Amino acid sequence: MSQVVEDLTVATVAGRGSRVASPWASLAVLSSGALMTVIDGTIVTVAMPAVQSDLGFSASGLAWVVNSYLIAFGGLLLLFGRLGDLVGRKRMFTWGLSLFTVASVLAGVAGGQGLLVAARALQGIGGAMTSAVVLGMLVALFPDPREQARAIAMFSAVGAAGGAIGTFLGGALTELLNWHWIFLINLPVGVVALVSAARVLENDHGTGLRGGADYLGALLVTAALMLTVYTIVTAAEHTTASTLALAAASLLLYVAFAVRQARAARPLLRLRLFRSRVLTGANAVQILMIAGMYGFQYIGALYLQRVLGLGELTTGLAFLPAPVAIGVLMLGLSARVIGRFGAHRTLLAGLALITLGLALLGRLPADGSYAVDVLPAMLLLAAGFAAAMPAVTGLAMGGASAEDAGLASGLFNTTQVVGGSLGLAVLTTLAASRTESLTGQGADALAATADGYRLAFWVATGVTATGLALAAAVLRPSPPGRAR
Numbered sequence: 001m002s003q004v005v006e007d008l009t010v011a012t013v014a015g016r017g018s019r020v021a022s023p024w025a026s027l028a029v030l031s032s033g034a035l036m037t038v039i040d041g042t043i044v045t046v047a048m049p050a051v052q053s054d055l056g057f058s059a060s061g062l063a064w065v066v067n068s069y070l071i072a073f074g075g076l077l078l079l080f081g082r083l084g085d086l087v088g089r090k091r092m093f094t095w096g097l098s099l100f101t102v103a104s105v106l107a108g109v110a111g112g113q114g115l116l117v118a119a120r121a122l123q124g125i126g127g128a129m130t131s132a133v134v135l136g137m138l139v140a141l142f143p144d145p146r147e148q149a150r151a152i153a154m155f156s157a158v159g160a161a162g163g164a165i166g167t168f169l170g171g172a173l174t175e176l177l178n179w180h181w182i183f184l185i186n187l188p189v190g191v192v193a194l195v196s197a198a199r200v201l202e203n204d205h206g207t208g209l210r211g212g213a214d215y216l217g218a219l220l221v222t223a224a225l226m227l228t229v230y231t232i233v234t235a236a237e238h239t240t241a242s243t244l245a246l247a248a249a250s251l252l253l254y255v256a257f258a259v260r261q262a263r264a265a266r267p268l269l270r271l272r273l274f275r276s277r278v279l280t281g282a283n284a285v286q287i288l289m290i291a292g293m294y295g296f297q298y299i300g301a302l303y304l305q306r307v308l309g310l311g312e313l314t315t316g317l318a319f320l321p322a323p324v325a326i327g328v329l330m331l332g333l334s335a336r337v338i339g340r341f342g343a344h345r346t347l348l349a350g351l352a353l354i355t356l357g358l359a360l361l362g363r364l365p366a367d368g369s370y371a372v373d374v375l376p377a378m379l380l381l382a383a384g385f386a387a388a389m390p391a392v393t394g395l396a397m398g399g400a401s402a403e404d405a406g407l408a409s410g411l412f413n414t415t416q417v418v419g420g421s422l423g424l425a426v427l428t429t430l431a432a433s434r435t436e437s438l439t440g441q442g443a444d445a446l447a448a449t450a451d452g453y454r455l456a457f458w459v460a461t462g463v464t465a466t467g468l469a470l471a472a473a474v475l476r477p478s479p480p481g482r483a484r
Helices: 002-013 024-055 064-087 089-108 113-141 145-176 186-200 215-233 240-263 271-275 277-307 312-319 321-341 343-361 370-398 402-440 445-474
Strands: none
Touching: 024 064, 024 089, 024 113, 024 145, 024 186, 024 277, 024 312, 064 089, 064 113, 064 215, 064 402, 089 113, 089 186, 145 312, 215 240, 215 402, 240 271, 271 277, 277 312, 277 343, 277 370, 277 402, 277 445, 312 321, 312 370, 321 343, 321 370, 343 370, 343 445, 370 402, 402 445
16 A cells, blocks of 8 residues: 555656556545545435434435435446446546535535435436446556456455545534535545546547447436335335335336347447346345445444434444454455355355344344444444455356456446445335334334334344345356356
8 A cells, every 4th residue: 555655646746747657556546536435425424413403304305315326326337337438437537526526515515405415416426427437447557467456455445444434524524513514525635636637547548429328228227216216215205006106117117228228239238247147146135235234324323323322423433343344354354265265155154244233233222332232233244244245246247258347347336326225215214114103102202213223224134134045045156067
């Protein structure tokens, strides 16, 4: 990492247009751009109660501060990955950084619900533009397999560190200043990243817009995902018939997207990818795993603040052990464990630990304590995720041909975001409905809130247990000579 810092320092002080020989400076720039989007995903979580109190969000409406970002991000990754090939990946990366930075300022000055949700959606678009091309740029920068593996490991560690920084910054900025600064902090970071990108990243030339992109396909998949999350979040506010009608409309949009991909000359997603049992299974398992883990990040923060009464800064500090442990284990042990026991066994062990950790959270009492009731489960989740994430990534990418490796990467990123947005929508809706039902029956507000969170964690336990069963059945190694 010292080499990265040294190269980035040299590049930053050099004049515009100077050329840096080492690709590690480019890795530092790409990592800084990705770090903004990772931090943004966790920095919001701790500030949610303050945002709700200030802007008057309902319990279910508050989830849209996160969902609007995730939907735009996940729905547009495939499109922007394709556009990066057409217009140039550096150009797409810098455009994304610019939009993300401007949208962060809009979110920071938001004084109403509508502007904040809209700004978060714009952040999601900028984040998708930036993230969609990073992996392709890294692979091009490091053609040597050993250096490439090292670069990807460092990039992954930056992502884990971003989780720790986000939870801490979210608590510190909200408590010491106010929640607006969790977004405004992106302005100086974004400006530095843009200046560094302009000076360090080498220009590349895409194949040209005449190569075409499936804009209709991107519109269909984004609309399908948005309507799905909306249907789940607002289910309690609609009649059963209305909810079923919305669900049917969502299904029709997904079908239309699939038909479009089968007929389009240049589809966003080539359907032949799903012929691979391993690739399809790994993406399905990831959706279930991320749904449970993302629910922990969001609902766990609410439990610490609303039930245990911790402040924003203390909550941020309380979350630090999880991402720190994930980063340390990913860099120090994950690759060796996978090398010794294989990706499939490592994935099963990781999913088992995640399921156990969520089950422990399903017992959280209204009069609990962080050290006894939360921290042990958090460490189990961290260990499980550190084992499972690299394993499922290797299985997904190993299930794709060399020709489809880039598309498989985009699909994997997309299903990761889909799992987070759908998991958050389902779990927060269940928790809010359970709490409202109990308080309506005269239950104590604190006890009802804790009961709602317990229900969400038990459902998350079932979701990850389903992922464990699916991984055991579908992702087992094939006999030699058989197709994956």
